Amino acid sequence: MNHCLCTAGVHKYLHGRTRNAISTLTIGDNLPDMLSFYDRASYYNLHDSRNTTMAKLYGGRWRVVSGDLGEGGQSVILRVVDDYGEYNGEFALKRIRNPWRHQRFQNEITAIKRLEHPNIIKLIDHSALDDVNSNNDKQFLVMPIAEGKDLGKPSRYKLYSGALDSVLLVSITIAKALQVAHLANVIHRDIKPENILFTGDGHDLWIADFGICLLREQPRNTPDGEVVGPQNYMAPELEAGGNLEVTPAADIYSLGKVIYFMISGGIVIPRERLHEKRYSAILSAGEKTRRTGILLSQMICLAEPSCS
Ligand SMILES: Nc1ncnc2c1ncn2[C@@H]1O[C@H](COP(=O)(O)OP(=O)(O)O)[C@@H](O)[C@H]1O
Numbered sequence: 001m002n003h004c005l006c007t008a009g010v011h012k013y014l015h016g017r018t019r020n021a022i023s024t025l026t027i028g029d030n031l032p033d034m035l036s037f038y039d040r041a042s043y044y045n046l047h048d049s050r051n052t053t054m055a056k057l058y059g060g061r062w063r064v065v066s067g068d069l070g071e072g073g074q075s076v077i078l079r080v081v082d083d084y085g086e087y088n089g090e091f092a093l094k095r096i097r098n099p100w101r102h103q104r105f106q107n108e109i110t111a112i113k114r115l116e117h118p119n120i121i122k123l124i125d126h127s128a129l130d131d132v133n134s135n136n137d138k139q140f141l142v143m144p145i146a147e148g149k150d151l152g153k154p155s156r157y158k159l160y161s162g163a164l165d166s167v168l169l170v171s172i173t174i175a176k177a178l179q180v181a182h183l184a185n186v187i188h189r190d191i192k193p194e195n196i197l198f199t200g201d202g203h204d205l206w207i208a209d210f211g212i213c214l215l216r217e218q219p220r221n222t223p224d225g226e227v228v229g230p231q232n233y234m235a236p237e238l239e240a241g242g243n244l245e246v247t248p249a250a251d252i253y254s255l256g257k258v259i260y261f262m263i264s265g266g267i268v269i270p271r272e273r274l275h276e277k278r279y280s281a282i283l284s285a286g287e288k289t290r291r292t293g294i295l296l297s298q299m300i301c302l303a304e305p306s307c308s
């Protein structure tokens, strides 16, 4: 294992933001989750007409085989095959549920297209982008299936509990892919275990779900005051909603919490609202685990001067 994360400043990221995010909290704090506006909107859209999506043909060619792949706050993921026969095998079709999120859907397509990288989900096909209407069945994208499931599933994250070398490998892979995104002006803003997908053999991963990404060259899509980010993985600067300057550091912060989630065998550090007493108390306690220390010491670049 090469311990030097020299490539394009990954080391700098991990040494800075990640260290802050994962080293200062107490393991196992079971503080209540609090839903942001975004989370609540997602929840209420979750249980819509899922059953009616079966037996449909998307884009005139993608035939639904089953609906077993998963769902998120904004979408349902269906297993499909290509009736045209251009692509062999099964694929994952993401059907977007909220027509009013059309701009975000466009951003997701733009981001994935822009980021050609082995560890970023690939785009096979998508619906028309200029089709703004009330029929959200028309908004879909097609990607390869991650048969290895997402990192949020116990069958996946339990593999990493205490397995430092594996955690390190996954963390470096995510960090490098994120850096490619950041250099291309894409901030993911939703880094969490459920958005890290694994191939069938589990040897490779994709960062997926660019549904709330920020394309830095574009005006913000976030309505004033809306908080956008993963509930428990959100960087504190995202707490204030749409008006703050968001930088790549927000993704690195979330990655830090994902790393903690892996090495701890699934402990989710609750969202830190820095202004709340109970959180500031935890943060000021500065506790960290031995494992986290070991992991970080492996991440910090010691070997080559070119790393700085
Ligand atoms: N390509 C895929 N292959 C297999 N499962 C997937 C794939 N994409 C997404 N999923 C599953 O569906 C869930 C929701 O997908 P996601 O793109 O994150 O939607 P949302 O934007 O609604 O969160 C993921 O957490 C994962 O479990």
Ligand SMILES: [Mg+2]
Pocket: 072, 073, 194, 195, 209
């Ligand atoms: Mg998701």
